[in-house]
Amino acid sequence: MLVVMALQLLVAELVVGVAQSKAVTCEPTQLMSCLKPILNGTPPPSKCCRKLKEQKPCMCRYMKDPSLAKYVKSPGAKKVAKACHVTP
Structure with missing residues (x-):
């Protein structure tokens, strides 16, 4: 009985953990809002920072x-990442 309860708790924790994690679709076009700041050295808009944070797991693939x-x-991308508080 105790083993069954422990297994139920473990399964419940796994389900909650999976539900909380969000899969990232690596789509570089989602970073288009960052292109001008990267190329021109202008401050990145909030949309750029938000998308950069979402796409962070994809950066190795992009590189x-x-x-x-x-x-x-x-260098422009490094400045945008720093401005968005995203570590490469």
């Missing part, structure tokens, strides 16, 4: 993509 790496690794 390996030759068409995106030049933007992700640029």
